[in-house]
Amino acid sequence: MPKMKAVQVIKPGSPFELVEREIPQPGPGQVRIRVRACGICHSDVFTRxxxxxxxxxxxxxxxxxxxxxxxxxxxxxxxxxxxxxxVGWHGGHCGDCADCRRGDFINCAHLKVTGIHFDGGYEEYMLAPVTALAALPDGISFEEAAPLLCAGVTTYNSLRHAGALPGDLVAVEGVGGLGHLGIQFANKFGYKVAAISRGKENAELARKLGAHYYIDSRATNVAEELQKLGGARVILATAPSGKSKSALVDGLGTNG
Known part of the structure; x- marks a missing residue:
C-alpha cells in the first residue's frame, strides 16, 4: 500500500511524532483530501x-x-x-437531532471535531465526511485559507452575530492569531475599529490591518479610552486572560 507522512500523538501527553502510515481509503460519505496546508491552533493541545x-x-x-x-x-x-x-473544527453533523433540524449544526448532539474524533490535517492525506467540507475559491492560496477555517470562522461569526451596525465602534482586544483577523473583518463590516494591545509595537500593524484607533493597554486605561470614543458597541476579546477581559467591560457603550 502507498505510504504517507503524518504527525501523530500516540498517547496523552506524549510528544508529536513523525511517522509513516498507509494512505487511507474513503468510506461511504467521505472524501480523501490531499492536504496542501494546515494551520496550527492552540486547541490542538486538546488532542495532545x-x-x-x-x-x-x-x-x-x-x-x-x-x-x-x-x-x-x-x-x-x-x-x-x-x-x-x-475542513475546520466542525468535523461533521448528523442532520437528525433537534439542533441540526434548526440548522444549528455546530451544536449537533453527535458533532464530530476534526483532529479529535478523527484524524486531522497534520498528515499528507486525510479523510473527512462531506458534512465537514467547505468549498474554497480559486482566488485564495491554501496557506491563506487554512487559518480561516478556525480563527477566521471564530472572529467572523462573532462579529456577524454581535449586532453592531456600520459606523459603530467595535474594539478588538489582541493583535494575534485571532485579533489580526478580527480587525480586518471589523473594518470590512464598516465599523469604527479600535485595536487594543500591550505596548506600542503593534500600533503600526493594527492600523495597516484596518484599525482606526490604537489603544496601548500598558500606557492607558482601556475602558476610559473607549468611553472617550463614545463607548464600544462590541468588544471582541481574543487575548487569553480573564483579568484583561474584566478591565474592558466598562468600555462598553449603552446597550453594548
Whole structure:
C-alpha cells in the first residue's frame, strides 16, 4: 500500500511524532483530501493532552485544513475529485437531532471535531465526511485559507452575530492569531475599529490591518479610552486572560 507522512500523538501527553502510515481509503460519505496546508491552533493541545472527551489514540491533530479532493467514497455525489476544499473544527453533523433540524449544526448532539474524533490535517492525506467540507475559491492560496477555517470562522461569526451596525465602534482586544483577523473583518463590516494591545509595537500593524484607533493597554486605561470614543458597541476579546477581559467591560457603550 502507498505510504504517507503524518504527525501523530500516540498517547496523552506524549510528544508529536513523525511517522509513516498507509494512505487511507474513503468510506461511504467521505472524501480523501490531499492536504496542501494546515494551520496550527492552540486547541490542538486538546488532542495532545487528552482535554476533550472521546479521543482515541494514536490521533493526528489539525483542524485548519486546506487541500484538494483526490478520491471520493461511495454515495458522494455533490463533491468531485480535484475540487479545492477546507475542513475546520466542525468535523461533521448528523442532520437528525433537534439542533441540526434548526440548522444549528455546530451544536449537533453527535458533532464530530476534526483532529479529535478523527484524524486531522497534520498528515499528507486525510479523510473527512462531506458534512465537514467547505468549498474554497480559486482566488485564495491554501496557506491563506487554512487559518480561516478556525480563527477566521471564530472572529467572523462573532462579529456577524454581535449586532453592531456600520459606523459603530467595535474594539478588538489582541493583535494575534485571532485579533489580526478580527480587525480586518471589523473594518470590512464598516465599523469604527479600535485595536487594543500591550505596548506600542503593534500600533503600526493594527492600523495597516484596518484599525482606526490604537489603544496601548500598558500606557492607558482601556475602558476610559473607549468611553472617550463614545463607548464600544462590541468588544471582541481574543487575548487569553480573564483579568484583561474584566478591565474592558466598562468600555462598553449603552446597550453594548
Amino acid at each position: 493532552e487528552n482535554l476533550f472527551p472521546g479521543i482515541q489514540y494514536p490521533r493526528v491533530p489539525g483542524h485548519e485544513v486546506a487541500g484538494v479532493i483526490d478520491d471520493i467514497g461511495p454515495g458522494v455525489n455533490t463533491w468531485s475529485k480535484g475540487q479545492r476544499v477546507g
